Every structure is written in structure tokens, then in C-alpha cells.
Amino acid sequence: MTTVCLFTRDLRVHDQPVLHAAAEQSDGQVVPLFVVDDAIEGFRVPNRARFLAESLADLDAGLRDAGARLVVRRGDVAAEVRKVAEEVDATAVHVAGDVSAYAGQRRGALEDALGDRELVVQDAVVTVVSPGTITPTGGDHFKIFTPYHRKWADVETREPLDPPRGLRLPKGVKAGAVPKAKDLTDGDTAPGLLPGGEKAARARLDDWLDRIDEYAQGQDLPARDGTSRLSPYLHFGCLSPTEIARRAGTGSEAAAQFVRQLAWRDFHHQTLAAVPRASRQDYRDRGDRWRRDDDEFAAWAEGRTGVPIVDAGMRQLHHEGWMHNRLRLITGSFLTKSLYLDWRLGARHFLDHLVDGDVANNQMNWQWVAGTGTDTRPNRVLNVITQARRYDPDGEYVRRWVPELAELEGKKIHEPWTSGTEVDYPDPIVDLDHVGETFRAARGA
Incomplete structure (x- = not known):
């Protein structure tokens, strides 16, 4: 057989x-x-x-x-x-x-x-808990994360399996060549891309579990290496999400917070499984009539908006094929809420560059940021300057990715008007003092 x-x-x-x-x-x-x-x-x-x-x-x-x-x-x-x-x-x-x-x-x-x-x-x-395993009373999927997470945490998961031994290929089967990258596509890759494969994934997982306690304080600070960076390996299945969850456990606050992110990943998968159109259409229609401005979108995509924290995130994306989660929120909110450009444009750009570009997580996270997804506060607008001061207080992250501003002193790096100093850096492409009211007026219209 x-x-x-x-x-x-x-x-x-x-x-x-x-x-x-x-x-x-x-x-x-x-x-x-x-x-x-x-x-x-x-x-x-x-x-x-x-x-x-x-x-x-x-x-x-x-x-x-x-x-x-x-x-x-x-x-x-x-x-x-x-x-x-x-x-x-x-x-x-x-x-x-x-x-x-x-x-x-x-x-x-x-x-x-x-x-x-x-x-x-x-x-x-692909997930810890398969879509449809847990459902709300009278519904096919959870629309809010918190009640989903409560049930998710109570699901008894299986013991991870050891690698199999004693496999045999049937006689006469030609294996064929394992493709190289050049066999799949042309084009340059991000210079800071992580190596692929299960061996690299397991080494990174072992290292992460040794320092997982850093997660509680470091997960929102992009200048620190305070997140696992396991998402590319999860996307390609080089690591089992079940094994990660069981090995991380919930014995500490940091571990519990980290495992909660795996629950978010499963939450997005169960959402997309129940509403497949959400990969292309609004999960919740807010009546948006998104603006179109090719120049503003290009400035955002290329990291030259004149807003340092936004530009830093986009430049990290292009260099590493990855972006810190806090910056995904900031750059996404800036595109959809500050510029009022369609979330699908941002989602497509991310999928073109992110090595962890996963349809369920990427699209549903973008919809969350845009207020068309599962966010219970759909009209919230992240203040990018406040976010920068809170999560990059000394400007270390911005200086790393926006070297034009590296000589600015202290927290001045986060002021949108720093472009008036003698640096080769553009003025902000939008008036940050009024983006909130402008967005809410546009959505209300």
C-alpha cells in the first residue's frame, strides 16, 4: 500500500x-x-x-x-x-x-x-485550533477576539509528534529537482531576509524560548529585538504552531502574552474561513469612498512621507522583508486613516514584500487597522507622533532606518516639523494636526 x-x-x-x-x-x-x-x-x-x-x-x-x-x-x-x-x-x-x-x-x-x-x-x-472547532452560540464564527480567546485557551491540544522514521519511497519514483529561488521568479530579495527552512526555524525558536521573558517589556519597542520573528516560519509551516504554543506555555506573563498572539493568528483564520470574501472585500462595510492619490501612495510605499516613524517602518519592510508589528499598525493606520487610502492597496504592497505574507493574517489585520474588520472601535485613528514617542522614545528605531535624521538630538526626531532643519528629508505629506477629524468626516460622509 x-x-x-x-x-x-x-x-x-x-x-x-x-x-x-x-x-x-x-x-x-x-x-x-x-x-x-x-x-x-x-x-x-x-x-x-x-x-x-x-x-x-x-x-x-x-x-x-x-x-x-x-x-x-x-x-x-x-x-x-x-x-x-x-x-x-x-x-x-x-x-x-x-x-x-x-x-x-x-x-x-x-x-x-x-x-x-x-x-x-x-x-x-496550519493553526493551533482549526477553524470551526470553537464557535459562539448561534453563530458560525467569533467576531470579537476576547470571547474567542477564552474558548481557545480551553481547547486541549495534542502532544507534538516526533519526526517519522523508516519512510520508504516506492520504487521507480523520480524525485525531481528541488527548485532554487531563480527557478521560481526573477527579482532581487530584501538584503536582510531571514534564512528559510526548519533547521533555521528550530534554532530561532530555541533561542526565543530562552529569552521569552523579554516579551512582556519588549514586544512593542521596535528598536529592541523583543519579538520572536517566527512569523515567516509559521507562514511556511517550518514550525508547528501547536508545538510553539505548548513549548512556550503560559507559566509567565510574557509567555501568556506571546501565546495570545498565536490565538490572534487562529482568530483571523477562523474569520476568513467563515467569510472568504474578506480577503478582497470589507468584512464590515463602513460606506467608505476611499481617496485615490498615486503620489501619496508611492510616498508611503517608498518611505518618504516626511513622517519619520512611518518612513522607518516602510524602509525596514524593504530591507528585511519583515516589519515589527507595532509598525504594521502605525503604517497601516497612517495609510488608511491619515491619508484615507484603500486598505487593499496597503495589503497588496505588504504581500509583495513580507516573507510572512499570509492572506488570513495580512488581510484581516489590515481590515482591523482600517476599521472595516473586527476592531470594536472602527473609527480610532492612531496619532503617529504619540505612537513614535511612546514606542521609540529615544528615536533609536527611526535613526536606524532614516539615516537622514540620525544627527537630530533626542526626541526632536519625532517632530513632524523637523524637516525644516538642514537635513535632506521631505515635509510631511499630510497635516497631522487634523487627520482624525478629516478621516471621521470622510467616513461619516
Whole structure:
């Protein structure tokens, strides 16, 4: 008996329920398969293409240690899986459940293509708690995070699984070449991009757990390395969110706060699973008639708005393919609430650069910031100067990413009028003293 384990966003061998189930059903004779589908836009984003290529190479190494190797095909996923299943006469194909529109279409296509062969969809692989596991009374999903989190925290999760051993590839299967980044797309990657793969992910996780107590004080201070930076590895499934949650525990305030972020991630997944249109449309329609100003959007995207904290965040994004979460809130609020430009423009730009660009988290976080999502205070406007003074009090973060202002003294760096000094830095593109009232008037109209 032979099975197929179709890898998607679960590129790991530790705590890998899909691989375990496939191997258990076939007594170890399994085809670990990844299909490069050129229809996936993320494969054509240079940052994610490089990270994916490194993660696939590392996955292949882990599978070789287990006795098999990664089989790679390119083309339509359903068609390529059917070909492999027919070639080895597989009885079943195992795959992780996921919530994006693409994942739903893939599942339907697989069911049609496989015919009498079984399609086994494994839950709790991409998330700690699968969408639909917990629901409110009389509803299909939670619309507010706090009650969701209360139930989420009470869910009993499984013990993480060890890497499998004794896997065997069926005779005659051609593995194919693991793609390099250049095989996926052209274009330059961010110079500060983290390395991909499970090995790098587990090293970072071990290091983070040794200093997780820093999280309580450091999570909102972008100048400090006070967050885990595990999000790219979670996005590609190089780490299991269940294993992270169990290893982090909730024994300290910092650990509990960190695990709460995993609950937020699951919350967004259950929201998108229930309302798939929210990846493209307002989750809650506020009647917005967003402005269009290509010059202002370009200034925001390129980090030249004349607002130091905003420009610093956007420049970090371009250099690292990652941005501190506090800066995601600040830059997102600035685009949608200060400039009153459509959240979809910002979401698209983030997906073009973020190596952790995840449809559920990216889109729903953008909607939260824009006030069209699950925020219970949809018209709140973050004061970017107040945010800068609170979370970058000495200007260390801004000086790192906006070197034009590095010589300014102390907190002056956060004043929007510093552009009047003798530095090569633009004036603010918007009057920050009136953005709140301007936004609320626009939304009210």
C-alpha cells in the first residue's frame, strides 16, 4: 500500500500530522510531494520565493534523514497529484486543511481529480485550533477576539509528534529537482531576509524560548529585538504552531502574552474561513469612498512621507522583508486613516514584500487597522507622533532606518516639523494636526 503526503504550508518533519497519517496508513511507503503551482502569486514574490526554496531544500534533507526524499513536480496541483497517485497506485492523498480561497479551490480540484482515491484532510496543522472547532452560540464564527480567546485557551491540544522514521519511497519514483529561488521568479530579495527552512526555524525558536521573558517589556519597542520573528516560519509551516504554543506555555506573563498572539493568528483564520470574501472585500462595510492619490501612495510605499516613524517602518519592510508589528499598525493606520487610502492597496504592497505574507493574517489585520474588520472601535485613528514617542522614545528605531535624521538630538526626531532643519528629508505629506477629524468626516460622509 502507498500513500501520498502533499506538502503545502507545512514544510517540516517535526510535529507533522499529515506526514505521520500518510506513513501510518501505508506502513511507511509514502510519496512526500510538493507541487510548484505557478498560479500561486506568492511563488512569484522574490522574498517568499527565496524563503520557499530554502525551506524545500531543508525539508528534503529532513525527509532523507527519515528514509525518503522530497518529490517535486510543477504545474496544476490536482493534475500533478493525480499523475503521481496513478503512477504509484496510491490509495490515499493526505493534505493539511487551510482557509484561503486558493486552498478551498485546491481541495475541490483534488477531490474531482482523485476519483475513487481517498483525500484525507488533516486539521490543526496550519493553526493551533482549526477553524470551526470553537464557535459562539448561534453563530458560525467569533467576531470579537476576547470571547474567542477564552474558548481557545480551553481547547486541549495534542502532544507534538516526533519526526517519522523508516519512510520508504516506492520504487521507480523520480524525485525531481528541488527548485532554487531563480527557478521560481526573477527579482532581487530584501538584503536582510531571514534564512528559510526548519533547521533555521528550530534554532530561532530555541533561542526565543530562552529569552521569552523579554516579551512582556519588549514586544512593542521596535528598536529592541523583543519579538520572536517566527512569523515567516509559521507562514511556511517550518514550525508547528501547536508545538510553539505548548513549548512556550503560559507559566509567565510574557509567555501568556506571546501565546495570545498565536490565538490572534487562529482568530483571523477562523474569520476568513467563515467569510472568504474578506480577503478582497470589507468584512464590515463602513460606506467608505476611499481617496485615490498615486503620489501619496508611492510616498508611503517608498518611505518618504516626511513622517519619520512611518518612513522607518516602510524602509525596514524593504530591507528585511519583515516589519515589527507595532509598525504594521502605525503604517497601516497612517495609510488608511491619515491619508484615507484603500486598505487593499496597503495589503497588496505588504504581500509583495513580507516573507510572512499570509492572506488570513495580512488581510484581516489590515481590515482591523482600517476599521472595516473586527476592531470594536472602527473609527480610532492612531496619532503617529504619540505612537513614535511612546514606542521609540529615544528615536533609536527611526535613526536606524532614516539615516537622514540620525544627527537630530533626542526626541526632536519625532517632530513632524523637523524637516525644516538642514537635513535632506521631505515635509510631511499630510497635516497631522487634523487627520482624525478629516478621516471621521470622510467616513461619516
